[in-house]
Amino acid sequence: MSTLTxxxxxxxxxxxLTLGLGAVGAQAAGGGEGPGLKRPYWSFEGVFGGYDxxxxxxxxxVYAQVCKxxxxxxxxxxxxxxxxxxxxxxxxxxxxxxxVEDGPDEWGEMxxxxxxxxxxxxxxxxxxxxxxxxNGGVVPPNLSVxxxxxxxxxxxxYSLMLGYRDEVPEWVLEHDPNFxxxxxxxxxxxxxxxxxxxxxxxxxxxxxxxxxxEPSAEQMAHDVTAFLQWAAEPELEDRKALGRYVLVFLLVLxxxxxxxxxxxxxxxx
Amino acid sequence: xxxxxxxVWSNRTIKWVxxxxxxxxxxxxxxxxxxxxxxxxxxxxxxxxxxxxxxILILTGIFLAMxxxxxxxxxxxxxxxxxxxxxxxxxxxxxxxxxxxxxxxxVYIHIFRGMYYGSYKAPRELLWGIGVLIYLVMVGTAFLxxxxxxxxxxxxxxxxxxxxVTAIPVVGNDLAIWLWGGFSVDNDTLKRFFxxxxxxxxxxxALVFLHLWALHTTKSNNxxxxxxxxxxxxxxxxxxxxxxxxxxLGVALIVLCFFVFFYPNYFNHAINYVQADPMVTPEHIVxxxxxxxxYAILRAVPDKLGGVVLMFLAIAIWFILPLLDTSKTRSGxxxxxxxxxxxxxxxDFVLLTYLGAMPAEGIYVTLGMWxxxxxxxxxxxxxxxxxxxxxxxPVPESISAAVTAGHEKEAAA
Numbered sequence: 315m316s317t318l319t320x321x322x323x324x325x326x327x328x329x330x331l332t333l334g335l336g337a338v339g340a341q342a343a344g345g346g347e348g349p350g351l352k353r354p355y356w357s358f359e360g361v362f363g364g365y366d367x368x369x370x371x372x373x374x375x376v377y378a379q380v381c382k383x384x385x386x387x388x389x390x391x392x393x394x395x396x397x398x399x400x401x402x403x404x405x406x407x408x409x410x411x412x413x414v415e416d417g418p419d420e421w422g423e424m425x426x427x428x429x430x431x432x433x434x435x436x437x438x439x440x441x442x443x444x445x446x447x448x449n450g451g452v453v454p455p456n457l458s459v460x461x462x463x464x465x466x467x468x469x470x471x472y473s474l475m476l477g478y479r480d481e482v483p484e485w486v487l488e489h490d491p492n493f494x495x496x497x498x499x500x501x502x503x504x505x506x507x508x509x510x511x512x513x514x515x516x517x518x519x520x521x522x523x524x525x526x527x528e529p530s531a532e533q534m535a536h537d538v539t540a541f542l543q544w545a546a547e548p549e550l551e552d553r554k555a556l557g558r559y560v561l562v563f564l565l566v567l568x569x570x571x572x573x574x575x576x577x578x579x580x581x582x583x
Numbered sequence: 584x585x586x587x588x589x590x591v592w593s594n595r596t597i598k599w600v601x602x603x604x605x606x607x608x609x610x611x612x613x614x615x616x617x618x619x620x621x622x623x624x625x626x627x628x629x630x631x632x633x634x635x636x637x638x639i640l641i642l643t644g645i646f647l648a649m650x651x652x653x654x655x656x657x658x659x660x661x662x663x664x665x666x667x668x669x670x671x672x673x674x675x676x677x678x679x680x681x682x683x684x685x686x687x688x689x690v691y692i693h694i695f696r697g698m699y700y701g702s703y704k705a706p707r708e709l710l711w712g713i714g715v716l717i718y719l720v721m722v723g724t725a726f727l728x729x730x731x732x733x734x735x736x737x738x739x740x741x742x743x744x745x746x747x748v749t750a751i752p753v754v755g756n757d758l759a760i761w762l763w764g765g766f767s768v769d770n771d772t773l774k775r776f777f778x779x780x781x782x783x784x785x786x787x788x789a790l791v792f793l794h795l796w797a798l799h800t801t802k803s804n805n806x807x808x809x810x811x812x813x814x815x816x817x818x819x820x821x822x823x824x825x826x827x828x829x830x831x832l833g834v835a836l837i838v839l840c841f842f843v844f845f846y847p848n849y850f851n852h853a854i855n856y857v858q859a860d861p862m863v864t865p866e867h868i869v870x871x872x873x874x875x876x877x878y879a880i881l882r883a884v885p886d887k888l889g890g891v892v893l894m895f896l897a898i899a900i901w902f903i904l905p906l907l908d909t910s911k912t913r914s915g916x917x918x919x920x921x922x923x924x925x926x927x928x929x930x931d932f933v934l935l936t937y938l939g940a941m942p943a944e945g946i947y948v949t950l951g952m953w954x955x956x957x958x959x960x961x962x963x964x965x966x967x968x969x970x971x972x973x974x975x976x977p978v979p980e981s982i983s984a985a986v987t988a989g990h991e992k993e994a995a996a
Contacts, residue, residue, distance in 0.1 A: 361845055389663040455857075459663065461855035462848060506866070549673040551665065556674070557844020564840060568833030575826045582621060582818055 315337040318432045327525075344485050348485065348503055351469040354536060358468075358543060361558065364551045365544055371397040373541025376534045379521050384445075384454040384512075384532075386546055388438045393431040397548060399543075412436040450498045461546035468543045470504065477504040478514035502527065511583035613799055619803035619824050622982050624670075627803070628831035629693040634791060635832060636686035641784050644728075651731065653777035658733035659858040677847040678839075683725055684850045685839050687873035690718060695932075698904070701913035702804040705810040710797035713899045715896040716792045720783055722874070722898075727780040729871060733773060734855030737866045741768045741776070747825050749881075750888040751924060767861070807985045808914025809978060810869035816982035868883040876932055877940030882943045883955035893955070900962050907962055909970025917976040921969050928961045 338416075357366045374395065377387075392409035396402065410428040413438055417424035429436060438454075439445035445453045464470045479501045486493050486508060495501055499509040516531045523529055544550070590611055592598045601607045650669050652661035664674035697703055703711035730741045745762050764771030772814070796835040802811055818824070818992055842849055850872060854865050871880050880897050884890035900907075915921050935954050941947040979985035 348895060389667055434839060440723060459856045463853055465853045467853070553673060553677075553844055553847070559766065560840050561837065564833060564837045568830065568837060571826070571833050573831040575830045578822050578826050 337577055346554065348508075351466050351504065353469050354472060355418065356468055357541070358540070358545070358550055361554065363554065367397070367399040368525060369537050369540045370544050371400070371523065372527060372533075373537040373539070373544070374398065375523060376516075376538035377541055380515050380534075381437065381457060381538065384438055384449060385457045386455045387435045387458040388453075389544060390435050392429060392433060392435065394548065396431075399456065402431075409433060427474045450511050454512070457542055458545045462542040463546075468539050470534050471542055472539040473504040474502060474510075475503045475539065476531060478502060482508075511529065511546050549555075585748070590818075597830070597973065612717070613638045613820075614825075615819065615821045616803065617799065617820035618802070618811065620803055620811055620812070620816060620982055621823075622804065622805050622807065622986055623824070623827075624806055625827075625831065626692070626696040627805075628828060629689045629791045630681070631697060631828045632689040632831060632835050633686060633693055635835075636689060636786060637784070638677060638683055639682045640686060643675050643682065644781070644784065646675050647679055648781060649822070653774050655733060655773055655859070658731060658773060660870070662732050667691040673847075674843070675844045676860065680851065681839055681847065683728070683871075686721070687725070689835070690950065691723065691873075694718065695929060697804075699915040700707070700804055701805060701808055701908065701915065703796045703904045704908065704913050705905065706856075707797070707801050710794065710801055712902055713790055713794045713903065714796060715898065717787055717794060718901075719776070719898060720787050724780060724787065725755075725871070725873070726782040727776045727783065730773065730776045731780060732855060733859045734860055735857045735865050736769060736855040736868070738859035738861065739865055740870060741772065743868055745772070750891050760924065767895070769787075804913070805982060806914060806916055806980055807982055808912065809980075809982055809985070810816045810982050813983070816926070846857050869940055872936065875937075876935035877939075879935040879939035879951050879956065880955045882939075883948075893959075897955075897958060900959070904966075907966045909967050910973065911970070912976065912978060914973040914978075917975055917978050918969070919976060920973045924961060924965050924969065928958070930958050 319398055323459055328444060357363060357369070387576045392405055392412075395405045395408060402559070412429040412433075412435075413426045414433050415424055416427050419425055421552065439448065442453050460471060461467050466473070480495060482495060482501055483503070493508070496509055499511060500513050502510040517532045518530050547553075548557050584808070590608070592607060597607050647665065650661065650665045650672065652658055654741070662676070669674075669675075695710060726740070726744060730737045745759060745768060748762060749760045751758060760766060762772075763769065764775055764812055805811075824877055852869065869875075877894050877897055881890040881894040884893050910918060910921065912918055914927055931954055937957065938947055938951045938954060943951075979988065
């Protein structure tokens, strides 16, 4: 028992120091001048979370009509769209609406052909140099791992989509009176440094959802973020489903092992 | 306890083999009847857990290596392919990623258990020293492995850590070029890191074998620190400890699987999912959690060479722990003052872990220096002095006497 007391004391001392320092540190860093990340409800959170196929298809709609013209989805193929509820024929149709380069043919020439479901998503730019030229010197990042590649994940993407302001807010100037938005950049409350190269993209009513959902900016941000989460973690539903079985199995097994261990040890203590 | 007679095998095949290569007799002796102190508590579970974590890492690692491409332009994409296209690739990779954290967690508990119960004292100095060596190779292996995904943190961690050798006088710069296989961290660095990351786990495996050999020669220490004296002090390893270890493994797997299946990237840095870019330095370069205490020590010294030396000394000092601890009493259980200093050291270690994750500025720098100072003060000053000043409590005459005394206390209560 006294060992437990000492562990508890050490833990309390460590936790106390850590928490105390954390508070001091947060103040020292002058943290929290910007708004905290928006935290909407996500269907894929938690142990029982999963994707909402309807929402993913709406998200694809936003991606296809808004993001796709500048951003690639590396590592993904048109066939992957079957996972979010498109039929084989629909996927063929979607793929065929894109042109990809193939070849060389028997005359040694490269040629363009309609994409098939087995093709990777078409890239908006032939190379980084052209991408930079078209986007003010910055290559628009690949979006297929974005939900894993930023602290805050989905919350960050959602907040960023809705974080544009027409004017530099007061709280920025209070913190840094000399803040000036460089030419060609937009102000985004959630982007590190606030000056983002991508202009605001989502405005109410820029597209129509096939399922008739009202295309508000929030709705589109929510849908496209869910789509990007799926693009980053297409295994999420399989992973959690398997995980639930594995955990239940392990809990039962471990309980049995504990009982069996007690049985074996009952005369040995 | 010493020479348990080999069983007389009745199966003819086993008999034939055993006459020529006594593998069955050896397993019987070392895994079944092996006399183990009867009073080992749950802190003794973490050694076997570490061994199992190593096996999990080696097995998942072999499968990952079948699909991974060690090339600066393809490494990142090959891992995305493992995650998306390879059947259960995501599972294998997430187990590999998270089992590293499990491995380090159980090894830290294992090391601190050894420190509390004086498991490094005679005649177990070599057993302890081999253990410290295992930890050192683990650190190297984990670092090399973290570079392989070729994300931003991979690249910059490799740059920061390999650049440490430039602090070595005279040969430092040449040494760095030799390590990199070029003039900076690049494709050749990645390829050799992959080769070494595949090699070192087998070196660890060999060291674990030596560790177990030394263990089975000196036998396990135990919470009283009193050596085994008579058969009543021990229990056969099977079924007593096989079952206790199996239960412990069940608990460890629950924790591991919780992270693997539900929070697989919890211990990872998000920015490592951005492909390495030598032109863009991340805002904060932070190592994985299990390196943080030593990273804090590295940064506590304003001088680069001094920091590197101190960081290695922080681990190397464990080698001479048997010399630094002058107390005749082995187990911390009977050392009333040592106990408190032990838990203070644990708190200091946790504090260093926290400080390692914080930016090197303001109060964190000052605290880092104090915490580092105390870390060494514990080993170099407190431990040697305690042996002289501390009056240990009476030690039980034998393990079985201690166990029986416990029962009488329970009965009285």
